[in-house]
Amino acid sequence: MSIDRILERALAGERLGLEDGLRLYDSNEIEKMGFYANKIMEKWHPDPITTFVISRNVNYTNVCDTYCRFCAFYRAPGSKEGYVLSDEEIFSKIQETVDVGGTEILMQGGTNPDLPLEYYTNLLRNIKQRFPSIQMHSLSVAEIVKIAEVSGKPVEEVLRLLKAAGLDSLPGAGAEILDDRTRQKISRLKGSWQQWVDVMKTANRVGLTTTATMVIGFGESMEERVLHLMRIREAQDETKGFLAFISWTFQPENTNMKGEKQTPEQYLKNVAISRLMIDNIANFQSSWVTMGPEVGKRSLQYGCNDFGQTMLEENVVSAAACTYKINTNQILQLIREAGKIPAQRNTNYDILRVFKEGEMAENDFVMQN
Template sequence: MSKIDAILDRALQGERLGLEEGIALWESNEIEKLGHVANQLMLAKHPKPITTFVVGRNINYTNVCDTYCRFCAFYRQPGSNEGYVLPDETIFQKIQETLDVGGTEILMQGGTNPNLPFSYYTNLLKEIKKRFPTIHMHSFSPAEVVKMMEVSGLPLEEVIRQLKEAGLDSIPGGGAEILDDRTRRKISRLKGSWREWMDVMQSAHRHDMTTTATMVIGFGETLEERVLHLLRVREAQDQTGGFLAFIVWTFQPDNTNMPREKLGAEDYLKAVAVSRIMLDNIPNFQSSWVTMGPEVGKQSLHFGCNDFGSTMMEENVVSAAGTTHKVNINLSLELIREAGKIPAQRNTHYQILRVFDSQEKSDRDFIMQN
């Protein structure tokens, strides 16, 4: 039995893999074998041939940011003529449009805008919940929460408490990039340590909010740093159990200050597989069709992913870097079926709202209801 076979066999037996084993998996060129084992581990958690998706919308409420990440093509520095903060009424209109098509989730994210007081966020959340009590606010990445601490002078636990009280339901995993400070200092000197990102997430978990965890590869990080990222997420999940999903994608270098060669489909699929094999305590893995395209997204459903992410009515950050794959509801259904799966709409908590088993009837009913 080869070294890789022995490692994969241990994973299938339920043994936890460590740093050296994770590096060995990433060094392996046997991508199909990694994918097969990752798929088996996914099926152990999700035995039904169902792939879920959420109908949601990204709302980028501001592009003003004083973190200046080298890899971001979206932000504008404070004082820029191209900087904006969306009017509240525009945000309300976007939420109403989301509800009108059967959407359930709003992923509201922006830059770390130093000109917005903490009351901006709490008042906005309260107004949203007053108008749209059923919408799930999956919003504000850890970097934004840290900026709220900075402008308010409040400790982390109090910021999280007030956000939840105002109407925040869960926190997205953006800004994790690579959870190792060597790479973080290289790509985003002002963004804060990996520990700071994790502190926000674990505080949210303590306040009974769920979050997601993410990883972006392709910054020039080492394989060891990638595996350390996974181990740090896994350890935190052991402590608080609040990560509902894991999402990995590749750095999109176009239009950024970090010109690099873009990683390909094989790099992405290997990352998905290794992550599923290492992260034995996170139930859901989202496919990253936004960055990788629909066809690779479809492949990822056989490499450890059980979820197709959001239909995303709107997305501005990744598309600013030249990646503009858009998937609507009907195309999501089609791609999931082409992958040999049954599509199902879920909410943010991964509760299934509707299964599209009979194609003609279910699709017709969905369109008529929305």
């Protein structure tokens, strides 16, 4: 059956439902979906600008008692390979980021049961004292829940205390697939889809912005994918706190889960359908870290307006043998090859600098592992 009517309705601003989403996932007209998704993106962003943020992932600990089957990064409490970075190591990483014009730190680790709430509040205060302009886009729902559990305080109080200490926004890590059948299969201890949504809505209520994510390739059903998108959309209707949506693919190497890597076409299809279904989030990020720079470039024609993070460091995805590396000037080139104008942004999607034709970054770097 033709999907043309569904695509036209989406372009006209009509909200799509479950059956519409299922029809789209059942279709192989990926380029057509990408064309319409891009038209919707252009309604949000009429100027031909693609943004990116200079950011660093700081994985402050790899100790985790959630034991996700798909994660190759974590080490169980008591493991000789477990670590917690010293404050000075973290400060050094942030200084390196600032030195090349970075504005954002994505500080995440595991659900470490040995770290009290005070560890996080003291660390955030010290970071902000030393680096007042850096934006701490940090921690995850699972980490927030663990901090609340260890401290004995409600999640809302924990979020308020972290915000007062220097947390600026909460990334969307841990959403995976917002359906409990798949969540139970991949990580029994991570919490329900409703818990993830509730923590995000609470973060928005206390004044933290957030992002929303999706990971495909766990063996989830197409209905579960559509429900995921609708649940993100419904939460955004309520709080309007999601600044961006990012989808990527499960990387099975070195994990305890078997699975087939998603193809570039499957990834691009998911990006396009996400833009068609989620009609209330302005920014969609590419996922070049998992898919590679060339697929990242193609996603700019499938509904993405942002190339994501230009990272100095990444350890979690790399632990699953996904090791794409790229530098700032390569990102500028890829964005231009897609027919777009590159612009550096901050975490809030404020544009800090538009790069003129031929203009390159003064301080370049290669991502570290």
